[in-house]
Amino acid sequence: MTWPLTLACVWFVGANLGAMFPSRRNHWPFAYGLIAVGIPILGAVVYQxxxxxxxxxxxxxxxxxxxxxxxxxxxxxRGGKAKDADA
Known part of the structure; x- marks a missing residue:
């Protein structure tokens, strides 16, 4: 298995482990971190x-x-507008 696919598998395991822990903020900071780390991994998978x-x-x-x-x-x-943009 190549290193991009190995990193993707590690990303999936980490995402599932992180989802198991309770959070008062509904896991949004964790999701932002996963997105920030996952985009370069996805780029490496596509490249490879x-x-x-x-x-x-x-x-x-x-x-x-x-x-x-x-x-x-x-x-x-919605066209890229905020929820209360027209209010």
Missing amino acids: HGPWVGLLVMAAAMSVLRWPVIYLFRWIK
Whole structure:
């Protein structure tokens, strides 16, 4: 196994271990850290193995970080505006 895929597996194990611990802030700081670390890992996977494997890793990461993805899609649907921009 190459080092990008090994890092991706370590990222997934770390994400699952971090999700097991209780948090008063609903794990958002942890999710931001996972996103910041995961983007370069995803780039390395795409560079090393091509876009199809990269899409598989990205789909798996999106299933782990589903709430940030849901909020991103809602924000895009609103046109990039804040919730109370028109109020």
